[in-house]
Amino acid sequence: MTDMGIRESRPDNLVLSPVKQSGLGDQMKRGLDAPICLTWELTYACNLQCVHCLSSSGRRDPRELSTAEAEAVIDELQRMQVFYINIGGGEPTIRPDFWHLVEYAVDHDVGVKFSTNGSRIDADVAAKLAEMDYVDVQISIDGSDAETNDHVRGEGSFATAVQAMEHLHDAGFGEFKISVVMTRHNIPQVDEFKAMADHYGAQLRLTRFRPSGRGADSWHELHPTDQQQRELYQWLLDRPDVLTGDSFFHLSALGEALPGLNLCGAGRVVCLIDPLGDVYACPFVLHDEFLAGSVRDEGGFQKVWQESDLFLELREPQSAGACASCGHFDACQGGCMAAKFFTGIPLDGPDPECVLGHGEPLVEAADRQARPVGADHSRSAPVAFLGRK
Amino acid sequence: MTFDATTAYRLHDRVALRPEPFGALAYHYGNRRLNFLRAPELVALVESLDGHDSVRAAFDAAEIDQRRWPSFEKALASLAASDFLVTA
Numbered sequence: 001m002t003d004m005g006i007r008e009s010r011p012d013n014l015v016l017s018p019v020k021q022s023g024l025g026d027q028m029k030r031g032l033d034a035p036i037c038l039t040w041e042l043t044y045a046c047n048l049q050c051v052h053c054l055s056s057s058g059r060r061d062p063r064e065l066s067t068a069e070a071e072a073v074i075d076e077l078q079r080m081q082v083f084y085i086n087i088g089g090g091e092p093t094i095r096p097d098f099w100h101l102v103e104y105a106v107d108h109d110v111g112v113k114f115s116t117n118g119s120r121i122d123a124d125v126a127a128k129l130a131e132m133d134y135v136d137v138q139i140s141i142d143g144s145d146a147e148t149n150d151h152v153r154g155e156g157s158f159a160t161a162v163q164a165m166e167h168l169h170d171a172g173f174g175e176f177k178i179s180v181v182m183t184r185h186n187i188p189q190v191d192e193f194k195a196m197a198d199h200y201g202a203q204l205r206l207t208r209f210r211p212s213g214r215g216a217d218s219w220h221e222l223h224p225t226d227q228q229q230r231e232l233y234q235w236l237l238d239r240p241d242v243l244t245g246d247s248f249f250h251l252s253a254l255g256e257a258l259p260g261l262n263l264c265g266a267g268r269v270v271c272l273i274d275p276l277g278d279v280y281a282c283p284f285v286l287h288d289e290f291l292a293g294s295v296r297d298e299g300g301f302q303k304v305w306q307e308s309d310l311f312l313e314l315r316e317p318q319s320a321g322a323c324a325s326c327g328h329f330d331a332c333q334g335g336c337m338a339a340k341f342f343t344g345i346p347l348d349g350p351d352p353e354c355v356l357g358h359g360e361p362l363v364e365a366a367d368r369q370a371r372p373v374g375a376d377h378s379r380s381a382p383v384a385f386l387g388r389k
Numbered sequence: 390m391t392f393d394a395t396t397a398y399r400l401h402d403r404v405a406l407r408p409e410p411f412g413a414l415a416y417h418y419g420n421r422r423l424n425f426l427r428a429p430e431l432v433a434l435v436e437s438l439d440g441h442d443s444v445r446a447a448f449d450a451a452e453i454d455q456r457r458w459p460s461f462e463k464a465l466a467s468l469a470a471s472d473f474l475v476t477a
């Protein structure tokens with residue numbers, strides 16, 4: 001009965017440590033009746049064109065869910081007791097009904113955290129947000145200075161994000177989140193990011209760069225070096241208050257486990273609803289192979305979550321494959337399914353960024369041409385990766 | 390405030406419980422924390438707290454074996470520490 005222990009968690013981080021003794025990890029692997037971490041991308045439209053965009057956003061898709069359809073999804077999430085959702089895109093605030101849908105969700109007991117590049121957070125919007133309960137804002141940046149940031153996210157985007165932070169701060173919003181995808185260029189700036197978050201009374205959230213969407217093209221140039229991974233691991237261990245969305249669990253193989261679930265939650269506790277209502281196993285696997293169904297299907301989201309073949313399969317015990325003989329498998333679980341998939345590594349192989357170096361040769365061996373490519377919603381001109389000046 | 394099993398507690402108004410195969414997931418809309426109640430008996434007990442003068446009276450009513458009281462109290466104390474339970 002000691003096992004009954006309560007495990008508390010910041011929703012953002014799923015802090016359930018120590019999971020190993022608790023057996024909670026095994027329960028999570030078998031899946032829950034409803035997701036804990038649901039991301040909903042409201043639109044593919046975006047005013048930026050980040051080189052690493054996981055959903056290859058740019059243009060709106062005419063088949064995106066209507067307001068009524070989106071409301072019906074929220075009604076369903078309320079019935080399933082999905083307590084909060086992460087809204088993203090694209091740039092979600094571009095949808096004309098964005099504020100309506102946020103209010104609709106909150107009124108139906110579904111809390112909202114939305115990710116934005118900050119372009120629509122002016123003083124008025126910040127004031128409005130400060131008054132709303134159950135709404136959390138996450139501003140995305142990729143560098144602690146304009147040069148590093150704009151190199152990835154486009155000219156002027158750093159100034160835009162900082163202005164949004166100023167507005168939120170001035171409006172007394174409280175603890176918003178500053179979210180950074182960790183790349184080779186910005187890992188040296190982690191201390192500056194932390195200082196920036198502290199300055200605004202914000203919470204810092206650092207997440208892993210995965211080779212999804214447009215990120216697949218820039219992954220080879222942007223993913224952290226082995227040395228950087230080790231530094232980041234130590235830095236995170238020393239700062240348990242920095243959120244990570246549980247995304248660096250492959251680094252737990254370096255020693256002590258990072259706080260979090262330390263398992264791939266895809267289809268078990270995590271999923272994604274895309275702008276068309278298609279349901280994928282996780283935000284980083286927008287590919288037919290991980291498409292479970294659509295909220296437009298009969299039975300809606302609930303049926304997809306609880307009964308789709310794909311999700312039921314993901315909840316079956318997975319083979320440790322090539323990692324079976326590794327002493328760190330308990331901590332690392334073979335890493336991220338999405339990262340393996342888009343670098344051409346078999347799903348039961350090691351993570352491309354395996355800290356023991358087992359991933360690298362496999363990435364090199366994978367035929368670049370044969371690597372899977374996700375759906376592309378970029379604006380017509382392909383986004384060229386800008387060489388670092 | 391330390392947890393006192395001889396007094397009455399109840400679930401915070403802004404806490405919702407979602408049944409799960411292992412027990413329940415508890416979410417606090419106020420502090421946005423998530424908790425896992427990892428035994429169906431614990432869920433039933435937490436839901437019954439409101440009707441009793443003390444936590445121990447709730448244990449009695451639920452016919453929970455005395456030997457298990459300490460582990461239940463530990464679980465409830467941790468719920469109280471994160472404001473999921475409040476004194477009634």
Ligand code: SF4
Nearest residue numbers: 323326332350351354
């Ligand atoms: S071999 Fe597999 S389990 Fe071991 S550290 Fe590498 S990815 Fe993780």
Ligand code: SF4
Nearest residue numbers: 264265266282336338
């Ligand atoms: S595929 Fe990767 S990003 Fe998605 S849930 Fe699994 S570990 Fe996380």
